Amino acid sequence: MNQIDIGKWSQRDLNMLRTSSDTREIDLLTTSVRDLNATLQAFGSNTRSDEASFRVLTPNGAHAIAVGIDAPLNVEIAGHVGYYCGGMNKCASIIIDGNAGQGVGENMMSGVIHVKGDASQCAGATAHGGLLLIEGNASARCGISMKGIDIVVKGGIGHLSGFMGQTGRLVAFGDAGEALGDSIYEARIYVRGKVESLGADCIEKELRDEHRAELFALLKQADEAHKADVSEFRRYGSARKLYNFHIDNAGAY
Amino acid sequence: MKTIEKAWGYMPPRRSATFDEHAIAEIRRAAATGIYDIRGGGTKRKVPHFDDLLFLGASMSRYPLEGYRERCDTRVILGTRFAKKPVELAIPVTIAGMSFGALSAQAKEALGRGASLAGTSTTTGDGGMTPEERSQSKTLIYQYLPSRYGMNPDDLRKADAIEIVVGQGAKPGGGGMLLGQKISDRVAKMRSLPKGIDQRSACRHPDWTGADDLEIKILELRELTGWEKPIYLKMGASRPYYDVALAVKAGADVVVLDGMQGGTAATQDVFIEHVGIPILSAIRSAVRSLQDLGMHRKVQLIVSGGIRSGADVAKALALGADAVAIGTAALIALGDNDPRYEDDYRALGTTAGCYDDWHEGKDPAGITTQDPALSGRLDPVLAGRRLANYLRVVTLEAQTIARACGKSRLHNLEPEDLVALTVEAAAMTRIPLAGTDWIPGL
Ligand SMILES: Cc1cc2nc3c(=O)[nH]c(=O)nc-3n(C[C@H](O)[C@H](O)[C@H](O)COP(=O)(O)O)c2cc1C
Numbered sequence: 117m118n119q120i121d122i123g124k125w126s127q128r129d130l131n132m133l134r135t136s137s138d139t140r141e142i143d144l145l146t147t148s149v150r151d152l153n154a155t156l157q158a159f160g161s162n163t164r165s166d167e168a169s170f171r172v173l174t175p176n177g178a179h180a181i182a183v184g185i186d187a188p189l190n191v192e193i194a195g196h197v198g199y200y201c202g203g204m205n206k207c208a209s210i211i212i213d214g215n216a217g218q219g220v221g222e223n224m225m226s227g228v229i230h231v232k233g234d235a236s237q238c239a240g241a242t243a244h245g246g247l248l249l250i251e252g253n254a255s256a257r258c259g260i261s262m263k264g265i266d267i268v269v270k271g272g273i274g275h276l277s278g279f280m281g282q283t284g285r286l287v288a289f290g291d292a293g294e295a296l297g298d299s300i301y302e303a304r305i306y307v308r309g310k311v312e313s314l315g316a317d318c319i320e321k322e323l324r325d326e327h328r329a330e331l332f333a334l335l336k337q338a339d340e341a342h343k344a345d346v347s348e349f350r351r352y353g354s355a356r357k358l359y360n361f362h363i364d365n366a367g368a369y
Numbered sequence: 370m371k372t373i374e375k376a377w378g379y380m381p382p383r384r385s386a387t388f389d390e391h392a393i394a395e396i397r398r399a400a401a402t403g404i405y406d407i408r409g410g411g412t413k414r415k416v417p418h419f420d421d422l423l424f425l426g427a428s429m430s431r432y433p434l435e436g437y438r439e440r441c442d443t444r445v446i447l448g449t450r451f452a453k454k455p456v457e458l459a460i461p462v463t464i465a466g467m468s469f470g471a472l473s474a475q476a477k478e479a480l481g482r483g484a485s486l487a488g489t490s491t492t493t494g495d496g497g498m499t500p501e502e503r504s505q506s507k508t509l510i511y512q513y514l515p516s517r518y519g520m521n522p523d524d525l526r527k528a529d530a531i532e533i534v535v536g537q538g539a540k541p542g543g544g545g546m547l548l549g550q551k552i553s554d555r556v557a558k559m560r561s562l563p564k565g566i567d568q569r570s571a572c573r574h575p576d577w578t579g580a581d582d583l584e585i586k587i588l589e590l591r592e593l594t595g596w597e598k599p600i601y602l603k604m605g606a607s608r609p610y611y612d613v614a615l616a617v618k619a620g621a622d623v624v625v626l627d628g629m630q631g632g633t634a635a636t637q638d639v640f641i642e643h644v645g646i647p648i649l650s651a652i653r654s655a656v657r658s659l660q661d662l663g664m665h666r667k668v669q670l671i672v673s674g675g676i677r678s679g680a681d682v683a684k685a686l687a688l689g690a691d692a693v694a695i696g697t698a699a700l701i702a703l704g705d706n707d708p709r710y711e712d713d714y715r716a717l718g719t720t721a722g723c724y725d726d727w728h729e730g731k732d733p734a735g736i737t738t739q740d741p742a743l744s745g746r747l748d749p750v751l752a753g754r755r756l757a758n759y760l761r762v763v764t765l766e767a768q769t770i771a772r773a774c775g776k777s778r779l780h781n782l783e784p785e786d787l788v789a790l791t792v793e794a795a796a797m798t799r800i801p802l803a804g805t806d807w808i809p810g811l
Contacts, residue, residue, distance in 0.1 A: 149592065150596070157595070179588055180592040184592065186522065198585070199586075200576070200586070203589050203593065218576065218577070218585075219576035222576050223520055225521060225522065238575060241575045242575055242576070244520075244521065257575065257576075260576070261516070261575045263517070263561040264561060279575075280571060282561045282562055301563065301566075302563060359567065360549055360565075360566060360567050361567050
């Protein structure tokens, strides 16, 4: 489980910051979120990535922007977004040039979401795949119930991050709030800063070479590999003591 | 029981009504094992139920319809509020959400087959959508649960409606539970979990809290599916008046209200028996809530929890529900607790009709198990036909009652057709006590 698959990240995903010349602009002042989403969702999974680039103007914190895309589109959103931006994303590269509200990239399956500002609660919640890169801080419950996504946060992460994390990786350059990785399953957490406290059944684990390599590869995908020393991170994961109920552990619940 | 002769005669040993046989056995069990009792099924003790209501039928002042000749319509349309493609069902009896994982793939397939034959919908559960289930279910409702196991946009789009699960009648406030024995390779893969662990699903949704957030979540789900699919909201019956009002406020198309008798695959017995309220006591409050908002029949109400027969269906509709959902009864129709496996039940320390250790995965009938040897006992085609038969009987029974009350549509049944047998039922349902016009509290 959690073998790093370099092929998972195409060069396109990583070059997402490059906006192509034939980018279509959609202004949410004059277009509804419904019409925007219908336009984006009309592209099928066989779309070529250089075919379609979009720039969304005046998002003004609207909710559910760019949800349910099923094609390798490039979407740049020029401003702050509300809840669930990029929800259930498949294949698309979405850049949010601002802050993101609750549940950014919730349940995403693949692709990349890049938040240039801060992210509110539950970033990447339950997501199955892809990469969520947050330049600023992420609030509480970052990566809650994560199921395979990779999340890289360059700032800190709030309390209960990685709660019930099933698989995937969560990396924080900054500090982590209380109860990190509470009731965690097989997700892996890497934190460089201070951890306020660990949640039930979450323990610090040895950072071995394979983990350094995994972390390095992951940071490389996020274009951060040479800006941080992977040895400075600490690794957290499940003690696997609560996997099967045992009365001696009742106090942990 | 030995009675000892004393000078004053016989004094039979007396059992305590408080410390009855079950209470004592449970204390002993707890003392021996150190863990609470987990089981499947619903409330086993007697609580006020549909049996506490009766229909009046037609007489001097009401005209009945001819049993076989005059039509009694059973169709129902769910999700008319916002969805572009509402769900249309031939009968108002739907199959409740039960997970693949809790149930075998054969059982899920059989539920789909039976429901499709009878013209109704079936529902996924905590564990995602299986291809068998999708292909065999003409109308499939996809549950959106706190765990989000296997949740993905493709299945969401394959569904005919989406049911956001806030809670279940058997355990309002509790999450799902699937113990290690039932986490087979396939179940583990679908849930992205290691094999063989005790899986406790979350009781709260991971990315929203409260009705204001839920409104945005519903918006997202509609955006994800092009505003086509009805959004149901399922909850356990506890504060129905306010909960239904909040569901309407959050934008639900359909409210599913599950009473305390409702079955579960696995939960603590204490939860099943002591949390939540009987469905009988919840329907009128839910309907009143919808009426106060001008939304009765606009936001449809599905009720569940202990529904067994056409009489129960007719009573639920008369109280104002648009449809019902069944879980336990559907499993029994498939073959759950079948006396022909009595020897096997005995070996498990129980008897046909009482078997409720559904969490253990040893179901002799092959329904609540992931053991291929056991699940292979259930023929999905045959079991599907049994379910369809049962659904048809339930529908005919409800029609029989409706015609007797002079109704050409099941949905024309109304509170006025009912009386209550007990003071409690009268108070809970605001239906007068039989033979009187007394409704306690009004
Ligand atoms: C075996 C079994 C599994 C269930 N799994 C789920 C589930 O995954 N999600 C859910 O919302 N309800 C689940 N339920 C509850 C049913 O959807 C429904 O609320 C209940 O069965 C209705 O009551 P009844 O069993 O008395 O008909 C389950 C019930 C049973 C019996």
